[in-house]
Amino acid sequence: MLGKLAAWMRIIGCDVLYFKKISGDELIEQALQEGRIILTRDTLLIKRRKAKNHFFIHDDHYEKQLKQVVEHFKIDPFKNIFTRCLLCNTPLEDIEKEFVQGKVPSYVYETQQNFKICPSCNKIYWQATHKGCVVRQLTAIFSN
Numbered sequence: 001m002l003g004k005l006a007a008w009m010r011i012i013g014c015d016v017l018y019f020k021k022i023s024g025d026e027l028i029e030q031a032l033q034e035g036r037i038i039l040t041r042d043t044l045l046i047k048r049r050k051a052k053n054h055f056f057i058h059d060d061h062y063e064k065q066l067k068q069v070v071e072h073f074k075i076d077p078f079k080n081i082f083t084r085c086l087l088c089n090t091p092l093e094d095i096e097k098e099f100v101q102g103k104v105p106s107y108v109y110e111t112q113q114n115f116k117i118c119p120s121c122n123k124i125y126w127q128a129t130h131k132g133c134v135v136r137q138l139t140a141i142f143s144n
């Protein structure tokens with residue numbers, strides 16, 4: 001139920017795992033083992049399981065959720081933007097342009113200079129036009 005929040009947190013570079021289906025016990029166990037904080041809207045999870053490392057998300061809307069998290073944990077939403085794989089959460093690494101030839105669309109190869117790769121799932125990222133769009137959206141979220 002917090003999928004959109006999770007996606008946005010990865011965009012701004014936060015280390016986020018997201019589970020569509022996981023039992024409360026597993027979730028709490030994994031969070032404890034990995035030193036993670038559980039972001040949840042599920043008050044029952046908190047009450048029944050007495051999960052200690054949780055943070056309750058108040059709002060239904062992802063923009064307000066993101067704002068709540070960023071403000072509470074004092075995250076700079078622009079500092080680490082696009083540094084983490086959006087698919088698998090792994091920190092991205094720089095890759096020389098010559099190595100991505102044939103692996104990205106040719107117009108991208110011709111127009112982009114800087115590429116990053118996910119060392120885990122091998123997805124290649126570049127400074128696409130949507131970065132400006134994302135920054136504008138973030139600016140809007142955090143300016144009011």
Ligand SMILES: [Zn+2]
Pocket residue numbers: 085086087088089090118119120121122123
């Ligand atoms: Zn990845």
